[in-house]
Amino acid sequence: xxxxxxxxxxxxxxxxxxxxxxxxxxxxxxVLDIGSRDEKAHQVGxxxxxxxMAFKGTKKRKSFHILNRLDSVGGELNAYTTKEKIFxxxxxxxxxxxxxxxxxxxxxxxxxxxxKQIEKERQVILEEMSMxxxxxxxxxxxxxxxxxxxxxxxxxxxxxxxxxxxxxKRSDFIEFLQENLDTERIVFSIVGDIAPNKLxxxxxxYLSNIPRQKRNRERLPFTAYSPxxxxxxxxxxxxxxxxxTTAYPIHHPQRLPFFMMVNILGGPGMNTRLNMALREKYGxxxxxxxxxxxFSDTALFSIFFGTDSGQLNKSIRLVKKELKKLQxxxxxxxxxxxxxxxxxxxxxxxxxxxxxFMLMLGRSLLDKDKIESLDELFDQxxxxxxxxxxxxxxxxxxxxxxxxxxxxx
Numbered sequence: 001x002x003x004x005x006x007x008x009x010x011x012x013x014x015x016x017x018x019x020x021x022x023x024x025x026x027x028x029x030x031v032l033d034i035g036s037r038d039e040k041a042h043q044v045g046x047x048x049x050x051x052x053m054a055f056k057g058t059k060k061r062k063s064f065h066i067l068n069r070l071d072s073v074g075g076e077l078n079a080y081t082t083k084e085k086i087f088x089x090x091x092x093x094x095x096x097x098x099x100x101x102x103x104x105x106x107x108x109x110x111x112x113x114x115x116k117q118i119e120k121e122r123q124v125i126l127e128e129m130s131m132x133x134x135x136x137x138x139x140x141x142x143x144x145x146x147x148x149x150x151x152x153x154x155x156x157x158x159x160x161x162x163x164x165x166x167x168x169k170r171s172d173f174i175e176f177l178q179e180n181l182d183t184e185r186i187v188f189s190i191v192g193d194i195a196p197n198k199l200x201x202x203x204x205x206y207l208s209n210i211p212r213q214k215r216n217r218e219r220l221p222f223t224a225y226s227p228x229x230x231x232x233x234x235x236x237x238x239x240x241x242x243x244x245t246t247a248y249p250i251h252h253p254q255r256l257p258f259f260m261m262v263n264i265l266g267g268p269g270m271n272t273r274l275n276m277a278l279r280e281k282y283g284x285x286x287x288x289x290x291x292x293x294x295f296s297d298t299a300l301f302s303i304f305f306g307t308d309s310g311q312l313n314k315s316i317r318l319v320k321k322e323l324k325k326l327q328x329x330x331x332x333x334x335x336x337x338x339x340x341x342x343x344x345x346x347x348x349x350x351x352x353x354x355x356x357f358m359l360m361l362g363r364s365l366l367d368k369d370k371i372e373s374l375d376e377l378f379d380q381x382x383x384x385x386x387x388x389x390x391x392x393x394x395x396x397x398x399x400x401x402x403x404x405x406x407x408x409x
Contacts, residue, residue, distance in 0.1 A: 004361065004371060005196075007203070011212040012184035015203055016361050016371070018191045020354060026097045026192030027355045029089025030108050031362030033185035037083045037153040037219060037295075039176070042167070044153075045160015046176050048081040049125060049168060054088060054107040055079070056117035061106060063117065069103050070096070077103065081158055084295055085363060091355055097194060101206040104188075109210055113170045122165055129159050136236045136407050137306060144242040144405050147230060148300055152222045182215040189362035191354045222246075222298045229404045239312040240407040243319055244302035247396050250294045250367050256380055257388040258301075258396065259292055264339050264389075265326065266290025266303060268346065273322045274303065282318070284311045296367070301396060309408050316404065323402075326393045331386040340381050348374060 004018040036047045055077075056063045070077045075092035088108050090100040132138040142157045149155030188207060190199070225246045248255045266274040266289050274288045288305035307315045331339065351357050351374060364371050372380075 006365070009203070009208055011208070011210050012182075012214070013186045013188060013207055013210060014365060015188045015207065016190070016365055017194070017199055018189075018357070018361060019194075020192055023193055023354065024094055025091055025354070026094050026100070026190065026194060027089065027091045027358040028097070028100055028104065028188070028190040028192070029087060029358065029362070030104060031187045031189060031359065031366060032086045032088075032108075033084065033182070033366045034086050034180045035082050035084035036156055036158045038180050038217065039153060039156065042164070043172065043176055044156050044164040045125075045158075046164075046168060046172060047086060048158050048160065049121070049165070050111075050173055050176065051079045051081045051086055051088075052121045052125060053113050053117065053173060054111050056121060057112050057114045058106045058110040059112055060110070061103075066103065066107060069099060073099065075100065079107075083154055083158065085366070087359055087362075089355070089359060094193060097192070097198075098202060101202045105206045105210065111173075113173045115170055118168065118170060122168070125159060125165060126162065129157075129162070132159070136234065136238075136240045137304070140240045140242050140405060140407055141302075141304065143232075144244065144302060144304075144403075145300070147228055147242075147403055147405050148225065148244065148246065149222055149298075150226075150228075151224070153220060154222055154295065154298070180215060180217060181213050182217065183210065183213050185366065187362040187365045189358045189365075191358040191361070219296065222295075225298075227401055227403045231406045231408065234407045234409065236407050236409055238306040239309045239409075240304075240306050241312060241316060242302060242304050242405040243316070243402055244300060245396060245401045245403060247292060247299035247301040248294060248392075249297050249299055251296075252294075254388075254392050254395075255294060256377075257384050258392040260339060260343050260381065260384060261326065261389050261392055262290050262292040262301065263343050263346070264331075265322065267343075269342060271342075273326070274305075274319065277318050277322055278305065278307075278315055282311075282314075284308075284315045284318070288319075312406065312408060320399060320402075323393070323397045324399070327390065327397055330390045333386075336384075336386050336389075340384065344378050344381055347377060 004016055006016045008014050039046055055066050073096045077090045079088045088104055092100045146155040248258050266272045278284045278288050284307050285305045290303045293300045
């Protein structure tokens, strides 16, 4: 794979291109450094609502024409919102890449937020909220965010709440964009086989004329974590449990060792400590996962699982036991080698997904102002010592730092 190229336009937008041979598909999109944590108290849910409204009308297209523009040529147009980012992206045959550029610029910067569409989409999002609430394994994740980041925008549900959603008008979307849209904090990422001269022509035609916008926005830092244990009585066929705490932010030097430790504990592999203990040994769970989601100033470490109500307390004790074991028992030489090889293999396979890779490039450039190659990551992973892993386990996983949330009938 050839090296990526980065260019910075006069308006501040950065364009990153990763050439990929032997593929007819091009993946491209905008990554904006705006998320639900940037909402004020009266704006809760508006970032996600904006993501929906981007598809509902622009200065030159109605909703049908937006939705039909790429679908009619076999392409895909999508978007999603996180706590700190909004993504608008497309995947198309290389012969239709100009259509993708044109449409992505249109929905990202030229939305007009028609009042009739706001009313219609308001109902769609309310239905989306109901769908997640009716799924206990989804609802507990949202409530756990609120538990960990209580009183802070990071704890707000990305979808918002019914009260805020019912208030939003066209002027609220315009206000939110005026407060947060900063072209120096936007990346256009593209992965695919496109000639440099064609890419430069499309960039000049569609991206260079986007008006420069600058905002002096400062995110409210999160500094007030307090462990809590809450048990919610709810009609569920299977008890649900969330266990977690805060962790290292994006730029912390211990981020990669902790990421490896979480992978050992409950990553995607079937051989994780939690899966072997709770599923393979006792049959208490069908699935159990550990996750690490770093933000600019903090992070969320979480474990989620469902189990029979009669096995809930036993399962929680087993989770704590595995966490304690990783704090007290240093990995042996072979265990450390296997953990490194497993993580490097997973990262390499993740890079094979060109759409996910395109989004990762944009996110990494915004968060770190650089792209770490696989070779660079592998070198860092190879240098991690067993003592490094034990150190992060003891810093993040003491039992007194853990919060627990359960749903049980």
